[in-house]
Amino acid sequence: MAEENPHNCPRCGHTLPGDARICLECGVDLALFAMLADKAYLDGVSVPSTSVPSPEVLVPRIGQYLLQQGLLTQEKLDEALKRQAELAEQGERLLLGQTLVQMGFIDQDILDRVVTQQIIELHAALQETNRTLEERVRERTSELRHTLDRLTEISQIKANLISNISHELRTPLAHIKGYIELLAEEQLGPLSPEQGQAMDVIQRASQRLGGLIEDLIEFSTASREGLRIEMQDITLADLATDVIERSQEKAEKVGVSIHTEIESGLPPLRADPDRLSWVLFQLMDNGIKFTPSGGNVTFTAKQENKQVLISIQDTGIGIPTDRVKELFEPFHQLDASPTRRYGGTGLGLAFVKLILEAHGTVMRVESEEGEGSTFSFPLHIAHGSE
Ligand SMILES: Nc1ncnc2c1ncn2[C@@H]1O[C@H](COP(=O)(O)OP(=O)(O)OP(=O)(O)O)[C@@H](O)[C@H]1O
Ligand SMILES: [Mg+2]
Known part of the structure; x- marks a missing residue:
């Protein structure tokens, strides 16, 4: 037996x-x-x-x-x-x-018979294994499809929620801003010097909040309906100078030096100036934010064939290679812990990606943990200037 x-x-x-x-x-x-x-x-x-x-x-x-x-x-x-x-x-x-x-x-005869019998059984066993395997693949595929549907649904709920909340925040904030203005201009009575200073802080904070809400609305609209951009012929040097000037204050506060290497005589570029300016500001902002005091952020622009390569390089904390793909996910920060050191909503690079896509270009990220990061992308030279 x-x-x-x-x-x-x-x-x-x-x-x-x-x-x-x-x-x-x-x-x-x-x-x-x-x-x-x-x-x-x-x-x-x-x-x-x-x-x-x-x-x-x-x-x-x-x-x-x-x-x-x-x-x-x-x-x-x-x-x-x-x-x-x-x-x-x-x-x-x-x-x-x-x-x-x-x-x-x-006997040899018995051996041959047994061998044949076993080959038949082996064949049947293989067929059975294949059938089981196919069945398992079918089950797993169906589970994955279900999970994907669920994720898409959750992502849609999240997008709608953000869009609705942002719109709801806009109205009360407009009232707050209006009254802050009246107070700051002393139209509702004189302010003591201390009250005046406090009003300045409130005014800056409400402006930041307003900017954030506008970005949220823009991002959710762009994700839903695509991004509207108005292409023009622009002079990068002027745009970059403005962005760098605006970044300077923050950089000084945290002890980071900004360097600029813009090739002279660059031809005009084809881009939406407001959107491009926003992209450059976000990249500068990240460079400064994720670089410890004493470090550098360098803005470079140079011509490469019929394009101009723009890069923002920092000597900051860097990004682990296996996490680079996460950077462009909306509302995602690499350090999401409650004790995280860096502020922000994790929206900047997701929006940057959308804007660059609308310009027909993509971001390249080179980074080494503890050494720094370089974010770069090429832009097309304006027609007739190539
Ligand atoms: N230059 C950089 N060096 C190191 N890490 C970076 C750099 N730029 C982005 N990151 C990482 O990518 C994440 C996403 O960046 P992103 O700009 O989208 O969001 P954020 O800066 O955290 O917030 P927000 O831009 O909305 O204020 C950051 O939280 C950070 O973890
Ligand atoms: Mg950012």
């Missing part, structure tokens, strides 16, 4: 019933595993060119099968296995079936 001859899984060692086809513990297909083991065993032999490979090479669990069929006793099998091992030690490698025939324990 099969159950009377338990054996161990050659892979994990788990004890299995004699008729097991698949290890109940690790799931390995025993016939396949043994086939590969037998092939490796044979690969160690230099087979004479005249010898024809036996089909038994494909049928490795012959001993077990003969036992199950009652064509061999356990004692004879053990004896043959011992003999096979002895031969192997002498450098002569013989398959078990051949050893059994040689020792007179079974």
